[in-house]
Amino acid sequence: MSFRRQKLPRMIVAVTGCCASIWVLFATYFGPQIVASAYYGKSARLLNSLISGQSTHPLSHYLEAWRLISFEVLWGLLLLGFAAVIATRPTVQSAVWGERAMTQEQARYLTGTRLLVIYIVLCVIVGGSLFCIATETERWPFSSYPMYSKIQQTYSLTQFRLYGVMRDEGAKEFPLVEYRYTQPFDNARIDASFARLYAHPAQEQLLKEALRDFHSRYEALREQGRHSGPPLRGLRLYKVVWTLDPLARNVNDPDRRELLAEGHQDNAQGRP
């Protein structure tokens, strides 16, 4: 008990102090060198891959970013140490987790800070939920749970959908509706994401970048053997419209498709 009360907090302060000092030394003397070598592609593969905008940003941009990150890490370390010291306080422990050794009275009636902590948690749960319900907002993990709440009046469907353009077979197209092709994106997320990008003022650039991203991931997954889809020359984004068939027989045969954008991964450029 005396170790917990007296030595443990001191030990945490000492460890935090040591870690912070080591970090300051590292961030000042070694960090910038590592950033520079990663910038020039001379560091480890993982570190090299962290910097990809050499064509648009000078080295000083990344050094400044490193300075900011190192300050944030230092603050994080100090905050963590402070939180750990606070967490060792018996009063804090009994408030957050209850009395370690309960008497009969404490078992039957919660009092003081422990009761307050429980009520605060309940208030956060109820308050967060009611706020989202009242304002109809999404504040994940709270929500007003609005899915399927608006009535659907017409038997038609419009979706943003990705189509793969095959590298062979006369550049045939096929819809990328299977999760294995687009993971970690599912169809609902693809539709919502591209609807947002399409409405963005910088839509042309963003759509191109997003299509490049989907294409490179598709090819990476294919090369890893995680799907057996054909190699693609690129991707096309369509706005697809269906009149719903009562037995859904026209899933692969929409009424019309409007081409919105086309893109491909950088190293696929110029391939037939």
Next chain:
Amino acid sequence: MRKDDPEARSIASRWRDFWFAPDTPDNLAFCRILFFGSLLLFYGLLPRFGDFSAWGGVSNALWQPIFLFRALRIPVFHSEIIAILQGIWMTALAMSCVGLLTRLSTATSLILGFYLLGLPHSFGKIHHYDGLLVLAFLVMALSRCADRWSLDEIFVRQRRQSTRRLASCEYTWPVRAMWLIMSLVFCAAGIAKLRHSGLAWISSDSLQIWLIEHQYHVANSDPLVSWGPYFATVPWLPKVLAATSIGLELGYPLAMFSRRARWIFVPGVALMQLSIRFLLGPSFEQFMICNLFWVRWNWVADRIKALLRKISGRGGSPLGGGHGEVDSDFALEVSAD
């Protein structure tokens, strides 16, 4: 209202009984084991849900952080770092399940769970299947869920040479908090439908249309069966299903207070979510797991114990003592130290 008003006292005591009626530690301990164990299996065995590292490689063009990620300036880390965090999270889930360093492991489950589960929602769309898990982690992290059936308990018992199995109000409020969370979720869903569409949500063709529309690959998962359009051909069936759904959602909070209502609304909503998974596609496995908080595991253990006793024809049971009603053998056993 006067302090000695019998009605006021009754409300206060009912409130206290609801949240803080003394209970044995067993029920909460079983909930802990099953909750964290099920999540470990779910996220461990289904890479579609459990592999978060892929989000680290997605382009910034698709990054649209959720409110708390934006407010706390939480970034999306590199895939390798996310994979490490994911490994730590799974370890924390496993440790929480067996009750090893439970305070640390449940807190880690909460913090990393918030980050990892929130990450996918920061890419284009917020799905609603796992928000309640973060709140459940919060409740479990602050509860004394490892006072029984845990490695921590075994170590403490060895150290102190005593057992501590007091019935306490500490073991009641976490389970009630989970009931509250689930009630808020379903009631919110019912309110949203009434607010946006009124009774037209039932009388319109909406559900009929959705049953067909979801065959067109629009949801986060495709329906498990293609019967939706056939259900839609029976004009009254979607309307009955819609009325039942909205009734179950709005009435769900009754399950908190009435044992009879619990037998209707909890299985009813679970069945509704299963039907959604089969006919429409969206998955709610995480909600299914949270339903375990509605089960009185003491009661289940007692029944199993009685069954085993009956089968063996002896008085003892492999499960040993330690569960049962509050006033049973150990209810107010006091520690010796």
